[in-house]
Amino acid sequence: MTPIYYIQFEDKNIDEGNSISTLAGIKNNFSGKKEAIVFSNHANEVKNKYAQSGIKTTIYQNNHYELIDFADVLSKLKELFVNKKEYLVVLDNDNLGDSFGSRLAALLGTVFVADAQKFSEDNQVIVDKNIGETQAFRRIPLEKKAIITIACNGVLKKENSEINIIDWKIKNKENSTYIPEENSTNDLAYAKIIVAGGKGLGSAESFKPLKKLSGKLNASVGASKAVTDQGWVNSKRMIGISNLTVSPDVYYAFGISGAVQHTIGMNKSKCIVAVNTDKSAPIFKLADYGIVGDANLVIEQLNNLL
Amino acid sequence: MKIAVIAKAEINNPKTYTVHKNKVTYHPENLFLSEEDKSVLEYAVQLVELKGGTIDVYTFEEGEVADRVLHEALALGADTATKIEAGDLNDPLQQNYLACKYMHFLKEQEKNYDLLLTGGTAISEATAVIAQKLGMTYYDHITMIDTSFNFEMKLEKGKITGKCKLPAVVSTLNAINVPRLADFVALSNALASNITSVSFKGQHKHMKSVVNVVNGKKEKIIFNLNDDPQATQKLVDALKQNGILR
Numbered sequence: 268m269t270p271i272y273y274i275q276f277e278d279k280n281i282d283e284g285n286s287i288s289t290l291a292g293i294k295n296n297f298s299g300k301k302e303a304i305v306f307s308n309h310a311n312e313v314k315n316k317y318a319q320s321g322i323k324t325t326i327y328q329n330n331h332y333e334l335i336d337f338a339d340v341l342s343k344l345k346e347l348f349v350n351k352k353e354y355l356v357v358l359d360n361d362n363l364g365d366s367f368g369s370r371l372a373a374l375l376g377t378v379f380v381a382d383a384q385k386f387s388e389d390n391q392v393i394v395d396k397n398i399g400e401t402q403a404f405r406r407i408p409l410e411k412k413a414i415i416t417i418a419c420n421g422v423l424k425k426e427n428s429e430i431n432i433i434d435w436k437i438k439n440k441e442n443s444t445y446i447p448e449e450n451s452t453n454d455l456a457y458a459k460i461i462v463a464g465g466k467g468l469g470s471a472e473s474f475k476p477l478k479k480l481s482g483k484l485n486a487s488v489g490a491s492k493a494v495t496d497q498g499w500v501n502s503k504r505m506i507g508i509s510n511l512t513v514s515p516d517v518y519y520a521f522g523i524s525g526a527v528q529h530t531i532g533m534n535k536s537k538c539i540v541a542v543n544t545d546k547s548a549p550i551f552k553l554a555d556y557g558i559v560g561d562a563n564l565v566i567e568q569l570n571n572l573l
Numbered sequence: 574m575k576i577a578v579i580a581k582a583e584i585n586n587p588k589t590y591t592v593h594k595n596k597v598t599y600h601p602e603n604l605f606l607s608e609e610d611k612s613v614l615e616y617a618v619q620l621v622e623l624k625g626g627t628i629d630v631y632t633f634e635e636g637e638v639a640d641r642v643l644h645e646a647l648a649l650g651a652d653t654a655t656k657i658e659a660g661d662l663n664d665p666l667q668q669n670y671l672a673c674k675y676m677h678f679l680k681e682q683e684k685n686y687d688l689l690l691t692g693g694t695a696i697s698e699a700t701a702v703i704a705q706k707l708g709m710t711y712y713d714h715i716t717m718i719d720t721s722f723n724f725e726m727k728l729e730k731g732k733i734t735g736k737c738k739l740p741a742v743v744s745t746l747n748a749i750n751v752p753r754l755a756d757f758v759a760l761s762n763a764l765a766s767n768i769t770s771v772s773f774k775g776q777h778k779h780m781k782s783v784v785n786v787v788n789g790k791k792e793k794i795i796f797n798l799n800d801d802p803q804a805t806q807k808l809v810d811a812l813k814q815n816g817i818l819r
Contacts, residue, residue: 281731282730283729283730296816361728361729362726362728362729362746363728365697365713365714366713366714366726368698369697369701370705370711372669372698373698373706373711374705376669378666378668378669379669379697379701380665381698395785396665398663399584399585399586400586400587401585401586401587403592403784404785405664405665405784406783406785407666441735442735443734444733445732446731446732447730447731448730451730451731457729484818517818538817540808540812540817554793554795555793556795556811556812558795558797559795559796559797559798560796560804565805565808568806572806573809573818
């Protein structure tokens with residue numbers, strides 16, 4: 268089995284490039300030997316997160332590290348991988364992952380596949396990559412050394428793992444600046460998994476089990492306008508035309524009928540799971556999976572099952 | 574300024590490949606110069622208008638698509654057009670090889686570009702390789718670049734801003750401006766212009782990826798809790814089976 272190396276970035280000032288959900292997805296999706304490689308400026312604060320991931324982790328620590336220090340990270344990664352005979356380096360499927368992946372592949376002279384969709388790893392790792400918006404995809408058999416970006420989510424079960432913290436020197440500080448977006452502190456805007464509740468949940472109290480479920484799924488909690496208007500949930504968590512537009516990998520809609528004012532804010536989700544008592548509710552037209560039934564009961568059952 | 578543009582067709586167009594049963598059909602007649610590449614060409618034209626210089630356009634597209642893309646680029650302001658017949662730059666397994674060959678070609682021709690531009694990020698590895706081998710600085714996922722070379726690179730929750738160090742390879746994330754339309758005279762002249770063909774010696778010996786069909790239309794999986802008390806368990810099983818929940 269090809270060993271898997273997952274690259275993460277932990278800059279205490281810039282919340283990008285560190286997805287615990289992807290870490291869990293990699294742990295559960297790939298069968299080979301796995302290791303996380305983390306570049307950080309606050310290793311002592313993040314080490315517990317990785318110590319409970321079940322994946323051996325090496326943290327390269329420098330107090331002056333910033334996410335924009337691309338050259339130093341790439342230089343370190345080159346040093347780590349240049350003499351390895353076999354590896355699959357995995358990065359998050361986002362702009363940062365793509366950028367690092369392509370640069371590292373260029374340095375190492377290996378294949379880079381951005382936005383890999385599916386993979387299989389019997390004797391050889393094979394990934395699929397969709398061709399734009401067409402109904403076709405490329406099937407790409409990877410060589411022994413390859414770099415991919417992939418979106419895979421999972422729920423992390425607490426499991427102790429080996430953590431190594433290594434001091435690391437930074438030589439080339441980049442002459443550029445990171446500017447966060449207006450919504451950058453709102454976890455919901457960038458969540459990979461969202462559990463959203465609608466008026467069908469009935470009361471503010473019903474959002475407590477939903478929050479418990481969000482913890483089990485590594486998800487962020489969202490709501491429809493009907494809910495935030497009632498004051499059951501903070502208005503910053505409203506998904507729809509009047510506030511946030513989201514595009515997570517998985518969107519769970521509980522007690523949401525699917526009015527267009529709401530769906531316009533979530534219809535780009537990759538997978539939609541809907542639960543509603545009304546089988547003719549518009550949300551089921553968008554849903555990939557669903558249950559016709561009481562959302563509160565389904566949330567309770569999911570909390571027991573997961 | 575010496576500027577090169579790697580031009581590509583609009584591969585993301587859903588009409589590029591059509592699917593019937595298990596057969597994929599490729600439609601070159603639907604392929605034109607991509608919006609992102611039109612946009613970087615417009616940027617190159619603005620730079621040349623301001624600082625003087627030349628714009629050379631290259632494409633790795635094949636046959637009639639290459640001719641169409643290059644004619645469009647010439648009509649939009651490129652000075653020379655070159656068709657490179659070497660392989661499929663959209664195939665991740667060929668990108669490294671093609672980028673190395675292209676880099677050698679540029680070195681042999683002593684092109685020494687100040688700026689190499691390409692729109693979209695579909696060929697990101699190729700552009701990263703070209704930048705690395707030619708010792709040029711690499712900027713990708715660019716959403717803004719001005720004629721003073723100030724740039725913005727888009728990340729998920731913010732952006733990196735700075736000033737490009739030339740010589741540089743710049744790959745944009747999407748259209749960075751609204752390109753001017755070519756007039757009829759430019760189109761007519763472009764159609765009469767010469768397109769240079771270059772083929773790299775040797776063949777790519779490594780594996781190639783295969784274009785395949787996405788299996789069928791996704792079916793909805795909806796359970797009814799009123800009829801089936803095990804509906805939630807079945808939903809969890811279905812989500813786990815299809816990799817949605819792990």
